[in-house]
Amino acid sequence: MITMLEISKLKKVYGSKTVVDIEELQINAGETIGLVGNNGAGKTTLFRMLLDLIRPNTGQILSKGENVARHDKWKDYTASYLDEGFLIDYLTSEEYFIFIGGLHNFSPAHVMDYLNQYTEFFNDEILNKGKYIRDFSKGNQNKIGIAAALMQNPELLILDEPFANLDPTTQIRLKSLIKNLKQEHKMTTLISSHDLNHVTDVCDRIILLEKGLVIKDFLTDENTLKELEEYFSE
Numbered sequence: 391m392i393t394m395l396e397i398s399k400l401k402k403v404y405g406s407k408t409v410v411d412i413e414e415l416q417i418n419a420g421e422t423i424g425l426v427g428n429n430g431a432g433k434t435t436l437f438r439m440l441l442d443l444i445r446p447n448t449g450q451i452l453s454k455g456e457n458v459a460r461h462d463k464w465k466d467y468t469a470s471y472l473d474e475g476f477l478i479d480y481l482t483s484e485e486y487f488i489f490i491g492g493l494h495n496f497s498p499a500h501v502m503d504y505l506n507q508y509t510e511f512f513n514d515e516i517l518n519k520g521k522y523i524r525d526f527s528k529g530n531q532n533k534i535g536i537a538a539a540l541m542q543n544p545e546l547l548i549l550d551e552p553f554a555n556l557d558p559t560t561q562i563r564l565k566s567l568i569k570n571l572k573q574e575h576k577m578t579t580l581i582s583s584h585d586l587n588h589v590t591d592v593c594d595r596i597i598l599l600e601k602g603l604v605i606k607d608f609l610t611d612e613n614t615l616k617e618l619e620e621y622f623s624e
């Protein structure tokens with residue numbers, strides 16, 4: 391098995407509160423990981439450290455063996471959408487996609503062609519609306535951010551609560567999209583979610599965080615949903 395991410399002795403502290411405290415965690419290439427945990431468990435903080443948006447107090451994250459805080463190579467194969475801060479509010483959706491495509495040397499025509507595969511996912515709400523990104527609903531901003539992240543055909547994809555704010559139809563379409571990416575591109579995917587149903591459906595491994603600690607880490611099977619529901623109803 392090839393290791394994609396290797397986390398060791400990772401700690402993030404705010405004031406007197408330790409919000410992430412992970413002794414050891416490995417993510418293998420090709421895995422689809424669901425990160426679950428109640429509000430404040432540390433999911434977003436962990437993602438932000440994976441993307442070197444914030445720095446840990448101690449410990450490190452290696453991506454393909456290189457510390458993300460000291461090297462840049464991971465940026466070539468990693469894509470993410472954490473929140474609307476990743477978008478550019480004053481652009482239309484087309485302008486934004488063309489801007490992101492330009493970073494990967496796509497011509498505008500190539501970008502528009504690439505977007506054809508998302509016709510179903512977009513559900514006719516994203517393109518040709520003459521609307522600025524700031525005026526889209528949060529769910530539709532989500533769709534824009536996810537499609538833009540996928541444009542670079544990443545090996546590692548990180549999505550923070552991708553199902554939140556999506557209508558049920560789009561949630562189901564997003565699940566097939568993620569399953570496809572796993573099957574066809576062997577993509578390594580990390581998804582945080584409060585939706586235990588979706589996350590157990592789409593992920594082959596679940597990591598449960600609580601107060602920054604990994605409480606459970608197991609492969610998904612037919613009992614996982616029940617186990618998680620029991621854990622969270624205690």
Ligand SMILES: Nc1ncnc2c1ncn2[C@@H]1O[C@H](COP(=O)(O)OP(=O)(O)OP(=O)(O)O)[C@@H](O)[C@H]1O
Pocket residue numbers: 404409427428429430431432433434435436
């Ligand atoms: N910049 C910051 N300064 C101080 N405390 C912070 C900061 N960022 C996060 N925290 C705290 O760290 C803890 C973990 O927050 P985080 O957003 O990572 O949790 P989460 O699991 O993503 O939660 P949610 O499910 O609500 O999104 C929370 O107690 C939060 O208040």
